[in-house]
Amino acid sequence: MTHSILIADDDVQIIMALKLLLKTHQFDVVVAQTPNEAIEHATKREFDVALIDLNYQADTTSGQEGMALINDLKKLDELLPIVVMTGYSSVDIAVDVMKLGASDFVQKPWGNERLLSILQNQISLKQSRRLGNKLAAHNALLSNERSTPSCNIVAESAVMKQLLTQLEKLALSDMSIMLTGENGCGKACLPIIFIVVHRAITIHM
Template identity: 50%
Template sequence: MNHSKPSILIADDDENVLSALTLALKCENYQINKATTPHQVITLLSRKQFSCLLLDLNYTQDTTSGSEGMQLIEAIRNIDSHVPIIAMTGYSSVDIAVEMMKLGANDFIEKPWRNAQLSNKIKQQIERVNIVRRNEKLSQTNALLTNKQQGVIAHSAEMRQVLTQIERIAVSDMNVLFTGENGTGKSMLAHYLHQHSTRNNNSFIAVNMGAITESLFESEMFGHVKGAFTDAKEDRIGRFELASQGTLFLDEIANINLNQQAKLLHILEERKFERVGSHITLEADVRVISATNANLEQLVIEKLFRQDLLYRLNTVEIRIPSLKERVDDIIPLATYFIEQFCQKYRMP
């Protein structure tokens, strides 16, 4: 899991103010970045995701109107709609404060500030935006998880052996490839593996790779920022980000082309990615489970599937037996499905 310090960007044209704030906030265990101009703020913001911005309203053009700071807040909100902004001014008034809030500032503080008050405001804003981001992620996750979890039926020795293998592997963080015929339960067993893993308190995100067109592949998998392309009306979180610290299940993995395979390989090797239209690099902290009914080794020979990608995906390969190989499960499965449909249709 990521336990990095929250990062604060301080912007002020007065070096004494920057030094005093840096000293005060480093004691609070924050990572500090500094900027002396609005241009530097925008440059830094395009390269890194910050936990909070502490912005002076006045720079070089004038000393009291706050117009530069207000233009800066507007520009920041076009880049990042969530990052907390606390504005600083030595000449604050109700009118300026109201205007700042309209443009997207979350709070303001007057100079000279009290360290305890400033610290509280920063903590409140970081906590608030973390809740907003968690809720956004949760709502998108819930939209993807439309199928209810099904029970795992394993009366046969063959399936009990598979479950034992899954449970043993689940506690590690190795990538797993499920193979087997259509309908053998690969998706269900991927979820079963996630439930038995150390990541089970975080998201399980399933993606049908065969249903994603090449033109939407990067946007679906890595996300995009508002304005990245014609139809990008708002920021979108991709599947890798949704699955952060959890499990990403890539179903029908054989159905992506060589171009898509290259992009997927890159993220699996580097463990980093960027949303489409953004230069901010994000960590890919996910466990990848994939599944296919195809013979990937044969596809590698035919040069339709990358050998290096297969190597990344199948740290462990688990073959799921077909129903004809697990005859002892036929009656229990039939009974289970009858019970499910009786409940669904309210019939005996």
């Protein structure tokens, strides 16, 4: 499976080496030589992971440009894993970039196996977080539907209104329902009504 990666580094030789390595391992590689160029790419498309340098031509030692880039990338995609790579690594810088949202830290020159392992792990973590967010949103929707049942069926008769009220109450339970009655009395319509009141109930007829 191909994964997309954004690489930001101002060293052409570094970019060439990374492209050769990552394309061999089925990565769709997009490169940027400045933070602004990286942001431009990230604005246009989503990436599975980003591999960025901390230092660029305007400031080659402090890591401030890279830190600002991390912040900007996270604003565009808070789930984007960002792996930081720099030749001026230190414990202090590593701590700072992690606080900003970087996922991991690699020092130049890197080890190919370790770098590939880090990238694959971060991609897997992003997929897990995205799935977790979808499940949480789905559960929140179900919870809201259970707490605020609604019915869009219009009823005029008092008997039908009473039936719909009872169904809305039943829709909040987990019980199974058995419908009885003579042929032609409308039993087949009731499963549709249960769907309308937003609750899946096992119905036996």
